[in-house]
Amino acid sequence: MKSLGSIRRSFAPWADPASKPFISVKNVTKKFGDFTAVDDLSLNIYTREFFALLGASGCGKSTLLRMLAGFEQPTSGEIILDGQNLAGIPPYRRPVNMMFQSYALFPHMTVENNVAFGLKQDGMAKADIAGRVAQMLKLVKLEKFAKRKPHQLSGGQRQRVALARSLAKRPKVLLLDEPLGALDKKLREETQFELMDLQQQLGLTFVVVTHDQEEAMTMADRIAVMSHGQVVQVATPAEIYEAPNSRFVADFIGDVNIFDGAVTSTEEGRVQIETTGGISVRLASPEKFANGAKAAVAIRPEKIRISRQAPAHAPTNAAEGEIWDIGYLGDMTVFHIRLKDGKVIKASSLNAVRAVEDPLGYDQQVWISFGEDAGVVLKD
């Protein structure tokens, strides 16, 4: 099979103003009694996109998915799918299928009949059903298990039956609710790539709900980070990670060090910030800030360098501290460094060689530093 890398990189319909969204969620609100699960939410999803809704539990991501499937009706707002308003259309008449978190396999039916169930509802001819079922089982590599019942399968096999069943009707959109949540770590990582390949092969639009940021980062073309029923940021995984638009996103995705401070000066493409801990930070930023404006600086641990001597650009983008804690993870080591003002920051370094001659130890005095491109300035 051809490498998908080049296709993936050039796939960005959201950046093209001429392309029409396939799914359009417009100002959707969903209330359960007094509780607002989804709050005036709007977003667009494009054909063939692998779209992830990411958030902590209770952020409204599952409710949004259930509204797409038709199990919940929006309190207000509308959802347009392929030009059709979905309001009032029951789940059994929507051109979408869903893969459930619990897999929801029919316990009294064989694997075959589970996969065939949706096709039978459409009144497809028997021979065609048999053909399609065989094809789907081949796709998920379960041909040998056609006659088994769900309880005779392992967790990973059940997951694949659920996938085959939800793909059998060739839905325009596949909704996946925590599709890998019940699998163990190793199987989950394998399955992530399988799902991506499958989505590319079949040319379908996938909307996946997950609370696992790694899963979302690995699989999705774009991620919508949700909180309290609202979308905080929609962007590609790289943008979400490297250019979070808010303190919430910066903090939610990966590890981050956040320094509060105020802007002291702005020049073309650069902004100078004095943090409350007394570090003067100079960062590249496309945005303009007023002098004295409150701002926060977010820097990822892997973008912080640790050195024994003061770097050349000190005192800008540098600070002194002592090593407070060391976490050895194998592939990298995480250092907790206590700065002069008592703030503890995280810095990680890749263990590129097997043994370092004079490794950094506890209580050692070090300098931390970072480049002008290493951090993001967040408006408070």
Add this chain to the structure above:
Amino acid sequence: MERWSRFNIASVVLGFGFLYLPIVLLVIFSFNESKLVTVWAGFSTKWYAQLWHNQSLLDAAWVTIRVALISATCATVLGTLAALALVRYTRFRGRVLFSGMVYAPLVMPEVITGLSLLLLFVAIGFDRGFWTITLAHITFTMCFVAVVVQSRLLSFDQSIEEAALDLGATPVRTFFAITLPVIAPAVFSGWVLAFTLSLDDLVISSFTTGPGATTLPMKIYSQVRLGVTPEINAICTILIGIVALGVVIASIVTKRREVQRERDERAAFAAIG
């Protein structure tokens, strides 16, 4: 294997003796040669043979079976629907009251149920007989079915119904293709329970019966008042046999299914392990 202490053996013997001694006596005396119930005069099956010539007893048995079949079936339908409503629609007003009312007949003294039904039938001018007994039996067995089915529904994964809807099945088809087959064992146990309750009911039948509709328990009771005959012992033995057979078959079926399921699951996990 644990050793049985004397205390344990004594309590088991006492408990079982308390439960089954009367029944064992009844069964033994049904094979008594003598017409005198309390005097053993040798083994005989003649009372069983005589049963087949006692037309009124056979009629009563036939009425009982028909009442039990019809009432158990109707009670199963109504009880299953009630259980579904109680488990699924948790947000409707007065749910607590409704569920309380469904279960009230479980603890209601039968005399009161019987009397109130009698008053109702008299008030609306319903001719008492076969159908009034059947209706009364539906009323009091329905709640038992509801309890059995409800306990199954509480552990039912509702997402499988959503999956069926999602795959294009209408709600009605979803019920018949998915929900009903999955809860079928509970519905069946509910039916068996309703059937046996109806089969041996005396009090409510007595209140709601009319001329020409005598159930077997009523017949037996009225005959016993004239003196216990070995014939009665014989028919009771047959009833015990039927009920025992039903219970044994039901438990074997359940046990087998469990064992099979466990074995399958172990095999599945061994295959990946």
